Amino acid sequence: MHIGITGASGFLAQQIVRDALAHGHRVIPFSRRKGEPVTGCEPVRTFGPDIDLSGIEAIIHLAGESVLGLWTKQKRERILRSRIDGTRWIVDAIGKAPSRPSVLVSASGAAIYGNRGEETITESSATTSVGFLAEVANVWEAEGQKAEAAGTRYIPVRISLVFGKNGGAIPLIKNIFKSGLGGKLGSGKQWMSWIHLADIAALFLHALETESVHGPVNGASPNPIRNEEFTKVMGEILKRPTLFAAPEFALRLLPANEASLLLDSLRLIPEKAVQTGFSFRFPELRAALSDVLA
Ligand SMILES: NC(=O)c1ccc[n+]([C@@H]2O[C@H](COP(=O)([O-])OP(=O)(O)OC[C@H]3O[C@@H](n4cnc5c(N)ncnc54)[C@H](OP(=O)(O)O)[C@@H]3O)[C@@H](O)[C@H]2O)c1
Structure with a gap:
């Protein structure tokens, strides 16, 4: 297939591009900057209001302002706006395309489920719009859903914390643990949902290539873990003490409710992935972390 991928320079996109090429697809990267060509791909196209979808049969949408960094008012506006506008550009272009892409697989966030304590969350669980990231994911999915009206299969992948060597949160977490x-x-009892970069990239392609996959897909490994257990495994792999504990009251001092990223409990199960035959390369935390921390 001819696959258009937005946010082509990003952490997830780089891996998805490599995998898509290995599956025999042709890739058309979209980027805000028409910079360097991407190895093995067609020429880069501009990601903006007049996005050109000619010849594109499927789209993977990953572009958006990073949620890492301090959530100032301006930053929050960029996080929200970039996702609404970017998805709108794609959906408008799908509506106008003489030959419509058959599928749009888009990033979304597991934060759409909110803070759920001990509950086990599948794709059938209720979502919430309480909290900044939940609100972002809701409006993002509402825009993407409009692609269905044009006959394009729309799959939001509700991505949990992605573990990879060279991007996302792991380099930062690794430095913190290495400094002791x-x-x-907080209590350490909250559930963390996570997925290895190799698996989230494969899951995007699985959703794109498998016509029976419809609607939201949870982007998480089948084995969520409590924060205290994650801490223990990190310490063991890096051979560092983990006696430091960040008390909840101190984390709550972070501006703009950013503490929710660290303290919310989310026990996600990738039910749809499993039911549609997806198999995880890194289902267990210890193997996943050993791989990315090596
Ligand atoms: N990594 C995770 O743990 C995780 C978890 C949940 C959800 N997600 C979501 O998955 C998507 C991909 O994640 P990622 O970690 O690969 O992100 P990333 O490395 O930050 O890449 C996102 C790409 O989006 C483009 N971009 C950056 N700022 C933008 C803006 N203001 N407006 C429009 N485009 C912008 C950039 O590509 P160009 O410069 O090429 O345009 C950038 O490389 C994101 O939407 C993210 O929110 C990621």
């Missing part, structure tokens, strides 16, 4: 400042956050 690693420790549980």
